[in-house]
Amino acid sequence: MSTQLRLDALRGSGVIAKPHNARTIAALTRNPGCTRRAVMDAAGVDKDKTAAATGHPASIGKLSPLAVARGQGFEARVKSQGGAELLRLLRENLGLPIPQAHYLDLGGDDDSVIGGRYLRSRSALAASADSGPDAGTLFDHPMLRLQIAGVWVYLEPDMVAFRLEDKFYIIEIKSFAIVDGVADPGDVTRAAIQSSVYVLALRNLLADAGHDPNLVADQVILVCPKDFSNQPTAHFVDVRKQLTVLRRQLARMADIDRLLDSLPDGVTFDLAPDAHGLPTRSAADLAHALRSVEARYAPECLSACELALFCRHDAHDAHSTAALGRTVREELGGVDCTSTAVALGTGTLVPTDDLVQAAETLRAAHALRTAILGQLA
Amino acid sequence: MADPLGIEELDQRISEVKTEIRKAVSAQDFAQASRLRTQLRALEAQWHGALELAESSVSGKPGNMQLPVRETVHQILTLLAVPAAPRTIVAVHAAFFAGELAGSQLTYLRRDEERSFRTAPHGRPYYLCSALTYDRLTAARGLIAVSSWPLHRRIVGTLSARVDYLRSAIKLAEHIDRTDRPSPAAQRLLWQVAAGIPNASASFGDARPASVIEAATAELSVHDDDDRVQREQAARRARKQLGDAEQLFGAPTLSAVRKAG
Structure with missing residues (x-):
């Protein structure tokens, strides 16, 4: 049986695979040893619904509307008027030469032409890589793609690709504050992981266009509010470590066959929904299927995986030492x-x-x- | 009591209900369709009410001779002389004009203008229209321009955002220079704009119009030629390839073409 058919069977009949985004790809790197997560993500199983059906619903990745509005407001401010604030920061902090003030918005309002937008981003960035630095400085909303478990996933990051001399950088705009040059380490790590997804995807894009992927720097530029104001400030963040973890996890998912071989025959996470989309499969039966795939619960999962409460319940029942934390x-x-x-x-x-x-x-x-x-x- | 729906929300609700009616009719659920029609009529009555309210609040306030939104936006764009985003328009309005202008009032402006142009082309002295992207000649996202400007000024090339920022900074500085006693809001706006231009402001929170004009002109001279070449080429192409309405509101996007086909 082909890999795709096996993954389809895991997901259940007629269910469309849940699409990835940078957040979910970043989450993959949080617990690379967990087979349950790797298998479910590769198959595109809706973990949110699965968790709810087992009686352990979780609310992961659901941001408060206030936080979202603040983030969007700050980003709009930084990017407004051709990235005037951003240019000021880059000129002051990185010595960006005055003539390099190009700003190209590669975004679009329409999702139906994703492939076309990817090609447009690719040709714009490739044209810039081909010619001198005068052929583009800031590229807003480029469309990127990554291969996850054999499937191309398109990413539409809220970020800017930035060219300085002969390197491309990812600029990630985040709304957590950097106070006295120091930010919350958890926030920085999360931003670094997410940016590393973009670095990898941008490298793929350049390689796809026949350029050296190493044109993309392994440092990203993090733009955040400074101190207690709304003024932006920029810092470099090294994402080499995150890139290594990400590559390893993607390779592991590409090699999903090996993981699938270890599963018992006939296991599926199909919720068998009725006409109203409500699951008809019993919680016990579903839990049994989940338990047939080895999980590796750690308390950190609670902030990164929809199934965490289910796995925690199991880990506690089994008196597992892992439930007490990685240390x-x-x-x-x-x-x-x-x-x-x-x-x-x-x-x-x-x-x-x-x-x-x-x-x-x-x-x-x-x-x-x-x-x-x-x-x- | 809950607040009555705003006119935009009513617009949206009305189009939702229309979709529901269509669905009900195609599913041959005529009882449901008739219920929805009653609902639609009620919503439309509310819509007219809201429109009257909006009109009276613009023109009827004693001592506040505020212009309709369309005129206000036209005045602001004429002051800036470049295509601008609603955010910028609102900021300039707050600095120089009396009364309130909210970003949400600009949401449907361009669409309404386009509708008006397509029903009766060239019926008005000017239209608030789109800026066009230099490569695909589609409407540039989130920018409002004036139809009476030369076409190349409405083209957005790779350097145009910066060039237009500098141009509008010069215009703002000139305007403030002409004003006898500029308001604190106007001075703050000038400083905010100056903060994005090298050597334009001497200290935090302080910007003199003359130094802003000088600094902006200096940076403008670096970008202007390249920008103009790109814009004029695109404008020539637009005149050759696009009809009147498309020249104002942008070439149709690929998805719009697909829908029509």
Whole structure:
């Protein structure tokens, strides 16, 4: 059976694959070891609906309308009037020469001509790469694409591709503040992961047009509000690490056959919806199908994956040490279950050779705990 | 009591209800279609009411001789002398004009102008129309222009956004220079514009019209020639390829062509 047919079977009959966007692609890199997520994303399963059908609905990626409005307002301000604010920042911070003030809006209002818009973006950026720096400076809303599990996914990023000398940079405009040169590390990481998706896609575009993909810098320019004002400020962010993770995860999804081979025969996440789109499949049956694919729950999943609550429930039921966080999981390498950890710590279980180190840590922790509780008592 | 719907919302609701009626008719659900028709009539009555209200609020306020939105926008565009986005128009209005102008009032302006032009071409002395992209000659997103300008001024090439920014900065500075006592809002606008031009303002929050004009003219001289070549070429092409209405409101996009076909 071909890969596509196997993925279609996983998704269920007549269900259209859920399209990816930069946010969902970025989320793929958050937990690269999770087979459940890799398989479901490759098949384009609607994880939101699946999670709801198992009785563990989550609200991931649903932004508050206020946050969205603030983000859009800031971006519109930075980009307005041919990117006047942006040009000022680039001139002041990066020494962009005055003659380079080209601004080309590659966006469109219409989704029905996505392929055509991709070609337009490609020819505009390729023309710029072909000629000198005078052939374009800012390219707003370029249409990009990436191959995810064998399917081309079009991305319409709210970003600007920027050319300085012979390098292209991604400019990502975000509405979280940079106060005294420091921003929230979580926000920066999320922005970096998302930008790395664009860097990779822009590299693909240039390669597609017969150019050296390394024309795209592995640093991105992050534009954020400065301090407590609405004035923009620009900083470089290195995304090499994120690019490596992203490439690895995409390669893993491209190699989805191997993961599919490990699944039991006949497993499907089909919700069998009725005429009103309501799932008719029982929650227990669906949960059984989900459990047949190995998951790797970590508390970080809660902010990145729609299925996180389902996986957390399972991890708690199984007394999994991974549910306590990545640090704990790494410290207790090889100890999968909390009851084993307690037994090792209290000395009721003799560790095998590979668990000696973990057992020592646990015994030390247990001794400390007893000592402290003894003092308190 | 809930606020009555605004005229734009009514527009949208009316077109939604019309779609529903069409669906009901094609599904042969005539009872539903008749219910929807009653609803449509009520909405249309509300629409006329809202329109009258809007008219009276523009012209009827005592001591406030405000122009209709169309005239106001025309005046602002004439002042700036370049195609401008609703955001810019609203900012200029706040700096120089009395009364209120909201961005939402400009939403349907260009569409209404196009409709008027297509029903009775050249019936008005001027139309608020589109700027055209230099490569595809389609309407440039979010820009409003005036039909009486030479066509090349309504073309948006790769440098035009910058050139137009500098041109409008010069125009604004000249206008403020002519004003006896410019309002704080006008001075703030001038400074905001000057902040985007190298060497235009001496210090934070302060910009003199003369230095803005000088700095903008200096940068303009760098871009102007390249920009003009691109614009004039495109304008020649537009005159050759497009009909009157398309020259004003843009060549049809690919999807519009598909729909028509």
